[in-house]
Amino acid sequence: MDARPFSSKEGVVLDVKPLRSLAPMFPAPLGFNTTFTSSGATPFVCVSPIGALSSTGGELPPFPPYFASPNAGAQPAKYGTPAANGSYDGVVRPSVFQTPERAEFSDTYLDDDSEFYVHTSTSGRKIRRPKRFSGNHMDDSEAEGSDWKKPKQRKKPHKIKDLSSICPSSLDPRESVEGVLMTFDALRRRLVQLDEVTDASKRADLKAGAIMLANDLRANMGKRIGLVPGVEIGDIFYFRIEMCVVGLHAPSMAGIDYMTTRVGDVDETAAISIVSAGGYENEEGDVNFLVYTGQGGGGASKHSEKKQVDDQKLERGNLALEKSFQRGSLVRVIRSAKDSNCITGKIYIYDGLYKVQESWTEKGKAGFNVFKYKLFRELGQPEGITVWKRTEEWKLNPSSRGRVILPDISSGMENIPVCLVNEVDDVKGPSHFTYATRVKYLKPISSLRPLQGCRCLSVCLPGDTSCSCARQNGGSLPYSSSGLLVSRKAMIYECNNSCACTANCRNRQTQKGVKIHFEVFRTKDRGWGLRSWDPIRAGSFICEYTGEVEDKVEFDEDSDEDQYIFQAIYVDEKTLNWNHGPELLGDPSISQSEIFKPLPIIINAKNVGNISRFMNHSCSPNVFWQPVLHDHSEEEYPHIMFFAIKHIPPMTELTFDYGSSDGNGMDFFATTREPKRCLCSSPKCRGVFG
DNA sequence: GCAGGTTCACCGGC
DNA sequence: CGCCGGTGAACCTG
Numbered sequence: 006m007d008a009r010p011f012s013s014k015e016g017v018v019l020d021v022k023p024l025r026s027l028a029p030m031f032p033a034p035l036g037f038n039t040t041f042t043s044s045g046a047t048p049f050v051c052v053s054p055i056g057a058l059s060s061t062g063g064e065l066p067p068f069p070p071y072f073a074s075p076n077a078g079a080q081p082a083k084y085g086t087p088a089a090n091g092s093y094d095g096v097v098r099p100s101v102f103q104t105p106e107r108a109e110f111s112d113t114y115l116d117d118d119s120e121f122y123v124h125t126s127t128s129g130r131k132i133r134r135p136k137r138f139s140g141n142h143m144d145d146s147e148a149e150g151s152d153w154k155k156p157k158q159r160k161k162p163h164k165i166k167d168l169s170s171i172c173p174s175s176l177d178p179r180e181s182v183e184g185v186l187m188t189f190d191a192l193r194r195r196l197v198q199l200d201e202v203t204d205a206s207k208r209a210d211l212k213a214g215a216i217m218l219a220n221d222l223r224a225n226m227g228k229r230i231g232l233v234p235g236v237e238i239g240d241i242f243y244f245r246i247e248m249c250v251v252g253l254h255a256p257s258m259a260g261i262d263y264m265t266t267r268v269g270d271v272d273e274t275a276a277i278s279i280v281s282a283g284g285y286e287n288e289e290g291d292v293n294f295l296v297y298t299g300q301g302g303g304g305a306s307k308h309s310e311k312k313q314v315d316d317q318k319l320e321r322g323n324l325a326l327e328k329s330f331q332r333g334s335l336v337r338v339i340r341s342a343k344d345s346n347c348i349t350g351k352i353y354i355y356d357g358l359y360k361v362q363e364s365w366t367e368k369g370k371a372g373f374n375v376f377k378y379k380l381f382r383e384l385g386q387p388e389g390i391t392v393w394k395r396t397e398e399w400k401l402n403p404s405s406r407g408r409v410i411l412p413d414i415s416s417g418m419e420n421i422p423v424c425l426v427n428e429v430d431d432v433k434g435p436s437h438f439t440y441a442t443r444v445k446y447l448k449p450i451s452s453l454r455p456l457q458g459c460r461c462l463s464v465c466l467p468g469d470t471s472c473s474c475a476r477q478n479g480g481s482l483p484y485s486s487s488g489l490l491v492s493r494k495a496m497i498y499e500c501n502n503s504c505a506c507t508a509n510c511r512n513r514q515t516q517k518g519v520k521i522h523f524e525v526f527r528t529k530d531r532g533w534g535l536r537s538w539d540p541i542r543a544g545s546f547i548c549e550y551t552g553e554v555e556d557k558v559e560f561d562e563d564s565d566e567d568q569y570i571f572q573a574i575y576v577d578e579k580t581l582n583w584n585h586g587p588e589l590l591g592d593p594s595i596s597q598s599e600i601f602k603p604l605p606i607i608i609n610a611k612n613v614g615n616i617s618r619f620m621n622h623s624c625s626p627n628v629f630w631q632p633v634l635h636d637h638s639e640e641e642y643p644h645i646m647f648f649a650i651k652h653i654p655p656m657t658e659l660t661f662d663y664g665s666s667d668g669n670g671m672d673f674f675a676t677t678r679e680p681k682r683c684l685c686s687s688p689k690c691r692g693v694f695g
Numbered sequence: 696g697c698a699g700g701t702t703c704a705c706c707g708g709c
Numbered sequence: 710c711g712c713c714g715g716t717g718a719a720c721c722t723g
Contacts, residue, residue: 211702
C-alpha cells in the first residue's frame with residue numbers, strides 16, 4: 006500500500022500524464038507564491054515575479070489577483086497553463102506565511118514543514134485562532150481559568166510539551182498525515198475505552214479531535230484550493246474530524262468548506278471542498294459527476310423535520326460554490342459510502358478534484374428554493390469512488406470480477422470466498438499448498454496450565470471488575486465495542502472455552518475467522534499479494550498467520566522456503582507508534598518491551614497456510630501482527646493475528662514488515678536468513694528485508 | 696429520533 | 710488595527 010514513491014499519486018500522475026486540466030484556476034494550492042498578510046494596509050500582496058497585482062474589480066477574472074500565479078500578470082493564465090516556476094505537480098510549494106504560530110510550530114510538530122503550513126485567513130480581515138486553541142494562551146493556568154467555556158464541567162484538552170515522541174515530525178507530507186491520523190485514532194480508541202467504563206458522554210471522536218487541535222497535532226493547517234499534500238485520492242475517513250485534522254475539509258459539520266478573502270473593498274470567496282454525505286437531495290448516480298445541493302434553508306439534519314422551512318440564500322457556501330463555478334476553480338470532493346461494518350454506517354472517501362459546470366436553483370420537495378451545483382470530476386486522477394462501485398458490484402455478484410483464476414482459493418474453508426486473480430501476466434496460480442484456517446502444531450502444545458475462564462454471563466462488559474479476562478488483559482477489554490483493537494500489547498487474552506460468555510462476546514474478535522472479502526492477486530513484480538474488497542478500519546482484525554509450527558528454521562539455500570516462514574522476532578517502528586496518543590490524556594507512555602517481546606514461535610506456511618502467506622513485505626506497512634491466546638495458554642506459542650495499522654481503502658495491497666537481519670530496528674535474534682532486496686518502494690524503504 | 700457537542704466564520708466592542 | 714469574546718450555523722454521531 007505504501008509502496009508508493011514520495012508524493013506519488015499526485016506527483017506521478019499529474020506530472021507525467023497530460024493532466025493539463027488539473028492545473029488549477031487558482032494556482033495550485035492556494036498560497037502558491039501568494040503571501041497573505043494580516044496587516045491591514047495591504048490585505049493581499051502578491052509576491053509573484055510579476056509584482057503585486059491589484060484587483061480588477063467588476064467581472065470575476067479567471068485568476069483573481071490574490072490567487073495570481075507567477076505568470077498571471079504577463080499573460081493571462083489560461084486553463085491548463087502550468088505554473089511557471091515548477092508546475093503543478095501535486096507537491097505544494099506555497100510561499101510561507103510567517104506567523105507567530107509558525108514560529109511556535111517550528112520546533113514542535115511539523116518542524117521543517119513550512120511548505121505545508123500555509124496559514125491563511127479565511128476572512129482576509131482577521132487572522133487568528135480561537136483563544137482556547139491558541140498555543141499562546143494555552144498555559145495550563147490560564148486555560149484553567151477564564152476562557153474555556155464551561156457550560157458542562159468538561160475536561161480541558163491536555164496540552165503536553167514534547168510532541169515529538171507522540172507524532173514525530175516528518176518531511177514527507179504523507180508520513181505527517183498518516184502520523185496525525187494514527188495518533189488521532191489511538192487517542193479515540195482509548196477514549197472510547199475510558200468512556201465505556203465511566204459511562205461518560207460519548208463522542209470520543211470529537212474529544213480526540215479537540216485534543217489533537219489543542220496540541221497543534223494536525224497537518225495542512227490553513228485552507229488551500231486543490232490537492233492536499235499527504236492526502237491521497239482514495240483515502241478513506243470514518244469521522245469528519247479526521248478530515249479536519251489532516252486539512253482536507255475543515256468544518257466539523259458543514260458540507261461546504263470555503264474561504265473568503267478581501268481584495269480592496271470586496272470580499273472574494275471560493276469553495277474549497279464539499280462533503281457529499283446524503284443529507285440533502287443529492288444525486289449520486291454517475292461516478293464522474295455529482296449534483297450537490299446548497300446549504301441552508303433548514304433542509305438538513307439540524308431540525309428533525311427533513312423538510313425545508315425557508316428558501317436557501319446565495320450566501321456562505323452557496324455563494325462560494327457559485328463563485329467557484331464562475332471562475333472554474335477546482336473543488337475537492339469527499340463522497341460518502343455505506344459501510345455496514347461501521348457503526349455510523351458511513352465512510353468518507355476523498356474522490357479528488359471536481360469543477361462546477363452548472364448551477365441553478367429549483368424548488369425542493371418542500372417547495373422552497375434550493376441551489377444546485379453540478380460538478381464534474383477532473384480527468385486523469387487516480388481512482389476514488391470508482392473502486393468502491395466496482396468492489397460493491399463484485400461483492401454482490403462475484404462472477405462479475407474479471408480475470409479470476411479460482412473463485413475461492415480456500416475451497417469454502419473461510420467464511421467468505423477468497424478469489425484468486427491475475428490481471429498482470431499468464432501465471433496460472435501459486436505453487437501448491439494446503440489451505441488451512443488454523444495453525445498446525447507438529448508437536449502438541451503441552452497445555453499443562455489450564456485455561457482460565459471468566460464467569461461473565463452473556464458477554465463481557467467494560468468496567469466489570471469481576472471479569473477475569475479483562476484483568477488478564479491489564480484491567481480492560483482489549484477491543485472496543487465495535488471490535489477494534491484498542492492498543493498493541495505483548496499479548497492479548499481472548500475469552501475461551503472455559504469462559505461463561507457467549508460467542509458474541511467482544512473479547513473473541515480473532516477466533517471466529519475472517520470477515521473480510523479478500524482476493525489474492527498477481528502483483529507486477531513481487532509475486533502474489535493480498536488485498537481486500539472491503540474497506541478496513543484501523544484496528545480491525547484481518548487474519549491469522551496459519552501454517553505449521555516448527556522448532557527451528559530449516560531451509561535450503563536455494564529454496565524459497567524462507568519466504569513463507571514467520572518469526573516473531575522483529576517489530577517495526579510503525580507498530581510501536583501505533584499506541585501513541587494516549588499520552589495526551591496523561592496515560593503513561595508504554596515502553597517498547599511492554600508492547601513487544603520476541604517469541605520463539607516459528608510458523609512455516611510453505612506447505613500449509615492461508616491468505617496471510619501471500620501478504621508481502623513493506624517497509625511502510627499497513628498491517629501489523631499481534632500475539633493472541635484463545636485456545637491454549639502457552640505464552641510462547643500464541644496465535645499470530647494481523648490487524649490494520651490504519652484505514653485501508655478497498656483494493657489496496659495489504660503488507661506487513663517482515664523484519665530485517667541487518668541488526669537495526671527491533672531485531673532481537675540473529676537470523677540466518679539471507680536478506681532479500683526490497684521492492685516495496687516506500688520512501689522509508691530499508692532496501693532489504695528478511 | 697433526538698440531543699449533546701464541536702468548529703469556524705462573522706460581528707461588535709475596545 | 711488587532712485582539713477578544715459572543716453568537717449562530719452546520720450533510721455529526723450515538
